[in-house]
Amino acid sequence: MEKHSSKILEEAVEAFASLPGVGRKSALRLALHCIYQSDEKLGRFTNAVKRLSTDLRFCKKCHHISDSEVCSICLDPGRDKKLLCLVESVRDVLAIEDTGHFRGSYHVLGGIISPIDGVGPEDLHIDSLVKRCKEEAVEEVIMAISPTIDGETTIYYVSRCLAEAGLKKVSILARGVAFGGELEYTDEMTLGRSIRARIPYEIAE
Amino acid sequence: MEKHSSKILEEAVEAFASLPGVGRKSALRLALHCIYQSDEKLGRFTNAVKRLSTDLRFCKKCHHISDSEVCSICLDPGRDKKLLCLVESVRDVLAIEDTGHFRGSYHVLGGIISPIDGVGPEDLHIDSLVKRCKEEAVEEVIMAISPTIDGETTIYYVSRCLAEAGLKKVSILARGVAFGGELEYTDEMTLGRSIRARIPYEIAE
Incomplete structure (x- = not known):
């Protein structure tokens, strides 16, 4: 060859x-x-x-990809600006948009804190997030960050920054067994936690 | 998406x-x-x-891809010009070159005769092959064409053209069981023919 x-x-x-x-x-x-x-x-x-x-740029508000200075999601008057979803990457925005279950806005961190890879808080779009939360009177930030060690560190760090800035409500994605997955193949930690965090079952009439 | x-x-x-x-x-x-x-x-x-x-062109002699008017294989003085290997496509030239077992020249047909796909002899580089065999006193053409129905038709048609043009020697690729293949999974036609066309086994001393 x-x-x-x-x-x-x-x-x-x-x-x-x-x-x-x-x-x-x-x-x-x-x-x-x-x-x-x-x-x-x-x-x-x-x-x-x-x-x-x-030609492709990054939105100056949320850092998602954009054809203009501000992306079409940030410009959309139908999207809730008080509810931000914090994600690691552009790919995550696309994945969440695909679900069709989110009508708020996004903020792309550009990675997660990872001492091994040499990524610190200063390498991520945390300052602009804090600034945005203050200026736009954001009410809730959903941390849609991967549930890994580095992800947990990032969630902890960003939550503290947001708390200091006065944000009241921070949430994380629901965790538990995956839809369509078989219990047999679910890892022990996920299974154990999903038993403790069980939710009431409502019988539809 | x-x-x-x-x-x-x-x-x-x-x-x-x-x-x-x-x-x-x-x-x-x-x-x-x-x-x-x-x-x-x-x-x-x-x-x-x-x-x-x-920028990429097709060699005006053999129709293989080329960066110049005539491809580097045709220009190579170390290649046997009396021995032509006839192939369907550029990809076949690359595959045979990869084997390192051929030191002759090539001629790319550009397809095979296929009535179903509407490909007739006039759509292929047959004229230039015949012309080349005459002008360059080619001694042998190896038909490295796929052993399918259309392939056999093409071999038959081209061989007749070459015979009419006075070429003495036409050969086809050896057929038989594949190296590394298991007999159990070899199709009946290949297996049957390879028994009839068996070759003497020589014991190396």
């Missing part, structure tokens, strides 16, 4: 192989596919990809 | 999802990866891909 008798092909294979989850075999397959596309079609493809770095 | 609150992201996801074997979930993952790349790095990626349609 080392010599394709074409440097142009070789460079395109390298380019595709630099994408996450794409090996050299798949990269070659993608490059060979592109060979047979028209200039126009491949131009549309590369332009769309290039705009991700040249 | 329908609304990402960003048209730029949405278009990039569409672009990646247009590649073979890339679904919308993977496309989103690739697009999100690209967001965090520098302008320069993403520019290198898109340039490398774009050149596949703008």
Whole structure:
């Protein structure tokens, strides 16, 4: 696979192989596919990809991706501005939006506190969150942060900052057994906690 | 997954999802990866891909991909020009080159005769093959064509053209049980033929 008798092909294979989850075999397959596309079609493809770095911006309020200075979620008058959902990444915003169960606004932290990876509070959008909570009279922040050790540390740290700033209500995502999961395969900690944190069952009439 | 609150992201996801074997979930993952790349790095990626349609050419002798008018295999003085390997596609040239077992030259047909797909002999590079065999005094053409019904039709048709043009020797790839395959899972036709076409076993001393 080392010599394709074409440097142009070789460079395109390298380019595709630099994408996450794409090996050299798949990269070659993608490059060979592109060979047979028209200039126009491949131009549309590369332009769309290039705009991700040249034109896409981050919302100055919530740090979510945006086509303009402020993102469409922050601009939407139908969204609750008093209820913020704090997430680690853009991907989490997209995942929560997909559920269709949240009508508040977001704040993207840009990561979580992780001493091992050298990420401290100053590397995250915590200051802008605190500022926003004060200025916009936010009433509740939902911490939609992964339930890992680093996640718990982050939740603790951010909650303290928010409490100092006078925010009354902080919540975390409900924790328990996953919908559709089998009890047999649920880890002990989740299972144990979900027994202690059991909820009353209401019989629908 | 329908609304990402960003048209730029949405278009990039569409672009990646247009590649073979890339679904919308993977496309989103690739697009999100690209967001965090520098302008320069993403520019290198898109340039490398774009050149596949703008700069990559097909060798005017053998129709393999090439960076110049004639490909590096055809230009290589160390390759046997009297021995041609006839293949369906560029991908087959790459696969045979990977084996390191062929030191002749190639001729890319650009497909095989397939009445169902509406591909006739006139759609393939058969004329240029015949012309080349005459002009370059080719001595043998190896038909490295898939052993399917359409493949057999193509081999038959091309062989007749070559015979009419005066070529003496045409060969096909050896057929039999695959190396590393288990007899139990080999199809009956392959197994039956490989018994009839058995070869003497030589004991190495």
